[in-house]
Amino acid sequence: MKKFTLRNVCIFLLWVLPIVYLFIVFPILPTSLPMHYGLDGQPDRYGSREEFILVVLMLQAVAAFTFLLIKFLPRIDPKRKARYSQNAFGKLSLALLVFMTLINVAFIYSAVHIEFKLQNLMFPMIGLLFAYIGNLMHSIKPNYFVGIRTPWTLESEETWRKTHQLAGKIWLPGGILISLITLFLSSRSSSVFFAVMVAVMALIPVIYSYIYFKKHQTNAS
Numbered sequence: 001m002k003k004f005t006l007r008n009v010c011i012f013l014l015w016v017l018p019i020v021y022l023f024i025v026f027p028i029l030p031t032s033l034p035m036h037y038g039l040d041g042q043p044d045r046y047g048s049r050e051e052f053i054l055v056v057l058m059l060q061a062v063a064a065f066t067f068l069l070i071k072f073l074p075r076i077d078p079k080r081k082a083r084y085s086q087n088a089f090g091k092l093s094l095a096l097l098v099f100m101t102l103i104n105v106a107f108i109y110s111a112v113h114i115e116f117k118l119q120n121l122m123f124p125m126i127g128l129l130f131a132y133i134g135n136l137m138h139s140i141k142p143n144y145f146v147g148i149r150t151p152w153t154l155e156s157e158e159t160w161r162k163t164h165q166l167a168g169k170i171w172l173p174g175g176i177l178i179s180l181i182t183l184f185l186s187s188r189s190s191s192v193f194f195a196v197m198v199a200v201m202a203l204i205p206v207i208y209s210y211i212y213f214k215k216h217q218t219n220a221s
Contacts, residue, residue, distance in 0.1 A: 015064060015097060018104035022056050025112050033111045037119055042187075052111065056104060063100035067093045073145050088139040089146065099129050119187045123194050127178030130201065134171025137164045148205045152213035159213045167205040174201045 026049075033052040034043030047055075070093035074083040102125065110118040140147045142160045147153070148167055153160040178197050182190040 011067075011094070011097065014101055015060060015067075017101055018056055018060055018108060021105055022053065022108050025108065026053075029111060056108060059100065059104045059107070063097055063104070066100065067097040069093075070096065070146065073143075085139065085141045085143060085146070088136050091136060092133065092146065095129065095132050099125060117187065119190065120183075123182035123190050124179040126194070127175045127180075127182065129175065130178065131172050131175030134168045134173075134175055137168030137171060140164055148209060150206055150209045152209045156213055156216070158216065159209055162212050163205050163209040166208055167201075170201055170204055 029049055029052070031049060032046045033049065034045070035047040035051065035055065036045040037043055070089050073089055074086045103122070106116075106118055106121050110116045137147075142154065142157050144154070147160070148163050150163075153163050174197055178194060181193055185193060
């Protein structure tokens with residue numbers, strides 16, 4: 001059995017951070033709290049303290065589940081292909097935990113400080129997450145769980161490798177661009193810009209995987 005290392009302690013403290021923060025600010029929480037935000041960045045639904053606590057706890061439960069699922073994918077993969085990306089999966093799982101924890105902290109903070117617009121922080125943070133994932137793309141080997149999983153990348157290891165090299169070159173600068181541009185746009189404009197960028201970043205690698213696979217399949221035959 002592995003020891004409970006300092007790294008594991010730090011990960012647990014990171015995970016529990018929003019819960020501790022909620023406990024600290026609970027006495028000053030208003031009785032009616034924002035639960036959902038519209039495209040303009042303004043709350044469009046409110047709820048009670050009890051519902052707010054439940055949402056915070058559910059978000060951290062999802063964060064823990066996501067972290068553990070991705071971290072231990074190599075152990076549950078029936079094809080045993082995920083083990084070749086174990087290091088990349090470990091980095092990805094930690095990045096997602098950090099991202100979801102910070103979002104939860106910002107969610108609580110926005111409830112205490114009504115002048116703070118959560119959406120002003122949301123898109124820049126998602127952009128940084130995309131950039132980080134883009135930096136990991138080249139390290140993700142063929143598997144059935146994480147990556148650009150198209151019929152063509154799963155069929156050909158070379159197509160997988162080339163597609164993820166291209167995706168990394170797109171996602172890294174694309175994520176940084178999202179973070180920078182959305183800092184200066186209105187909430188509605190940020191939503192439109194974000195949606196367009198995500199569509200471009202997702203579609204280009206998918207289309208490329210098809211073209212590359214067909215071209216090299218033809219050459220091979």
